[in-house]
Amino acid sequence: GAVVSQHPSWVICKSGTSVKIECRSLDFQATTMFWYRQFPKQSLMLMATSNEGSKATYEQGVEKDKFLINHASLTLSTLTVTSAHPEDSSFYICSASLTYEQYFGPGTRLTVT
Amino acid sequence: GQQLNQSPQSMFIQEGEDVSMNCTSSSIFNTWLWYKQDPGEGPVLLIALYKAGELTSNGRLTAQFGITRKDSFLNISASIPSDVGIYFCACLSQGGSEKLVFGKGTKLTVNP
Numbered sequence: 001g002a003v004v005s006q007h008p009s010w011v012i013c014k015s016g017t018s019v020k021i022e023c024r025s026l027d028f029q030a031t032t033m034f035w036y037r038q039f040p041k042q043s044l045m046l047m048a049t050s051n052e053g054s055k056a057t058y059e060q061g062v063e064k065d066k067f068l069i070n071h072a073s074l075t076l077s078t079l080t081v082t083s084a085h086p087e088d089s090s091f092y093i094c095s096a097s098l099t100y101e102q103y104f105g106p107g108t109r110l111t112v113t
Numbered sequence: 114g115q116q117l118n119q120s121p122q123s124m125f126i127q128e129g130e131d132v133s134m135n136c137t138s139s140s141i142f143n144t145w146l147w148y149k150q151d152p153g154e155g156p157v158l159l160i161a162l163y164k165a166g167e168l169t170s171n172g173r174l175t176a177q178f179g180i181t182r183k184d185s186f187l188n189i190s191a192s193i194p195s196d197v198g199i200y201f202c203a204c205l206s207q208g209g210s211e212k213l214v215f216g217k218g219t220k221l222t223v224n225p
Contacts, residue, residue, distance in 0.1 A: 043215045045210060097198050101146065104155035104158075106154050
């Protein structure tokens with residue numbers, strides 16, 4: 001149980017375009033989901049907390065107009081990287097909260113050319 | 114701020130050896146979690162600890178929640194090549210939110 005999926009697993013896009021990443025909890029409902037970014041050889045950096053039916057809460061320094069988060073249902077949250085630039089290239093990971101534990105998706109590798 | 118100090122940063126061991134890594138904090142936490150991350154994958158939850166002094170096992174893995182609530186260790190016994198990866202400790206942030214505070218990770222290499 002407690003499986004979280006992400007789609008796509010990797011994506012390459014051109015500068016200036018937008019990319020949407022989906023995060024789904026497959027066998028449980030998650031009121032709260034989280035979006036992280038991970039740079040090579042570093043720990044996970046929390047970008048935002050996504051709550052079903054309400055606006056996401058962004059961490060300090062994360063541009064909310066650039067990283068649009070929508071938590072449309074108890075099993076789906078999406079992250080849209082708008083007007084992507086090469087510096088947005090990274091590994092993006094979502095997680096879903098079940099009681100006091102977070103279960104992570106497999107991650108999405110974004111490369112912006 | 115809330116920080117977790119995880120050590121060692123990396124370990125190189127021979128297959129069959131036991132491994133120990135730990136996390137400490139200057140703050141008290143009520144939940145300690147241990148995750149493993151394989152390259153190009155998301156972290157996988159290994160063990161969750163909820164009570165000070167609690168010792169929990171998951172196969173060859175054993176983790177303990179320190180009695181002061183400021184530390185935790187993870188032991189791996191009889192290591193095998195598939196134990197290779199990065200191990201992270203994490204705690205539930207104080208203040209009632211569900212956010213996690215992460216350690217910087219311990220990279221484990223197992224030589225066959």
